[in-house]
Amino acid sequence: MEPDLFTAAAEDRQEKDPSSSPLAVRMRPRTLDEVVGQQHLLKPGSPLRRLVGDGDGGPAGASSVILWGPPGIGKTTLAYVVSKATNKRFVELSAITAGVKEVRAVIDGARRAVGGYGKETVLFLDEIHRFSKAQQDSLLPAVENRWVTLIAATTENPYFSVISPLLSRSLLLTLEPLTDEDLKGLLARALTEERGLGGAVTLPEDAEAHLLRVAGGDARRALTALEAAAGAAIAKKEAEITLQTVEETVDRAAVKYDRDGDQHYDVASALIKSIRGSDVDAALHYLARMIEAGEDPRFIARRLMISASEDIGLADPNALPIAVAAAQAVAMIGFPEAALTLSHATIALALAPKSNAATTAIGAALADVRGGLAGPVPAHLRDGHYKGAAKLGHAQGYVYPHDVPGGIAAQQYAPDAIHGRRYYEPTRYGGEARYADVVEWARTRLKGDERQ
Structure with a gap:
């Protein structure tokens, strides 16, 4: 393969005329010290520092690196910095479009x-x-013989998605999501540095806050939006990028929402109450507000999982699996695609039949336990798998339910202190109607009434 003359020419042109490249390209870190976030990986003497020969201890032992983290946090940038710091050629492939043929080439x-x-x-x-x-497997010879320094990126757990031989030969680095403070620092540099906007415009707090919401933790998106807004402000001969200019250029209205204040809790509360009230349209509105405000999708997914048990329960046994699956999907794909998954789950939960029977049941049981209603475990239910248990009467007289017709034996399970108390009172809504019939039948059999 010949030297990448096109890349070399592009880099040479960028050095001579920085304005010829997008702002996100111009602000691309050239050293590890310029990398935004990931401070846990950039400490002196860290494996990543040693990989590029920076600091004590010499180069790191691994000749390949696996970068694991959500989308849009700089995995490609880190790989580029490593290539620049070590003065190596940089070749990029995507597993979506490339195959063994391209890798071998x-x-x-x-x-x-x-x-x-x-x-x-x-x-x-x-x-x-x-x-x-x-x-x-086709990558292994190149990694073992150090023909290339492999830097692989994944949004999925590498212990499940990367083969063991490759994983054992690699330095695994876990990347963390970029914070608003990380992006603020990046925007400040882009506004003032010569390779950025060189101080041509300023960015007030309200406009900056909206840019951060639009970015959603993605550095490239933040810089792209800043460049567009700055270009519009300069064209209007304005020295300041106003909130209105940012809204116009990124085509999004500023959402009145503070992720750390009352609005955060108010909107989250409204989302759950709209789902509880089966108003699917209101629920989608509040979901959209949270997404537009840059809310952590994992927070939204957690609230949906709670709602599935708190307000739906056995009225729709599929509600919790849907919410859990949504949370798992959100963790793997991130925004913007995660919005589709959250919408899917929100609609399903809002339109599901509702029951809070599971919520009230555990609440009543906890209240009794906290009030001192517990008592010793009945002797016939105690562990009998040790020498001397029989002498104590433990496990004696226990009736094995599988040996009884119907699978329910007439015996006492609860401690005497709460024997006969009822905690679960099922509704007749949705799928819980079946459980209402089953629980009455089971309670009757436990009492020994064979007529039911």
Whole structure:
């Protein structure tokens, strides 16, 4: 493979005329010190520092790296910085479009580059979890022989999505979501540095807050929106990027929502109460407000899981699995696609039949326990799997339910202090109507009434 002349020419042109490249490209970190966030990976002497030969301890032992984290937090940027810091060629592939053929071509080119002009290669493979086992196997010779420095990125748990031989030969780095403070620092640099906007405009707090909401933790999105807003302000000969200008350029209205204040809790409360009240349209409105405000999708998913048990329960036994599946999907895909999953779950929960019987049942049971109603476990229910248990009367007289017709034996399970108390009172709504019939039948059998 020949040297990447097009990339070299692009970089040379950028150095001579920075304005020819997008702001996000111009602000791309050139060293690890310029990387936004990920401070847990950038401490002196850290494996990542040693990988680029920065600091004590020499290079890290691994010749490949796996970057694990949500979308839009700089995995590609880190790979690029490593290639620049180590003066290596940078080749990028995506597991969505590339296959074994493309991987082998890069590896062959890397071997020729080392032999021909002494240039080593960093291969950045995005979304490695989409590669099959056989496709990941094709990377092993290059990693073992250090023909390339492999930097692979994944949004899924690598212990489940990356083959063991590759994982054992790699340095696993877990990336954390970018905070608003991280992005504020990046925007400040972009506004003032010469390779950025060079102080041409300023950004007041309300406009900055809206840019952060629009960015949703994504550095590239934040810089793209800033560039568009700055361009509009300069065209209008304004020295300040107003909130109105930001709204016009990014085509989104500023959402009146404070993630750390009362609005955060008010809107979240309204979402859950709208689901409880079966108003699907209101629920979707509040969900949209939370999404537009840059709310953490995992927070929304957690609230939906709670709602599934608190307000629906056994009236629709599918509600909780839907909410849990949504939470798992959100954790893997992130925004913007996570909005579809959250909408799916919100609609399902809002339109499900409602029951708070599970909520009131555990509440009543907890109240009794906290009030001192407990008592000893009945002797026939105690553990009998040890020498001397029989002498104590433990497990004696216990009736094995599977040996009884109907599978329910007439015996006491609760301590004497609460024997006969009822906690679960099912409704007749949705699927819980079936449980209402079953629980009455079971309670009758437990009393020994065979006529039921």
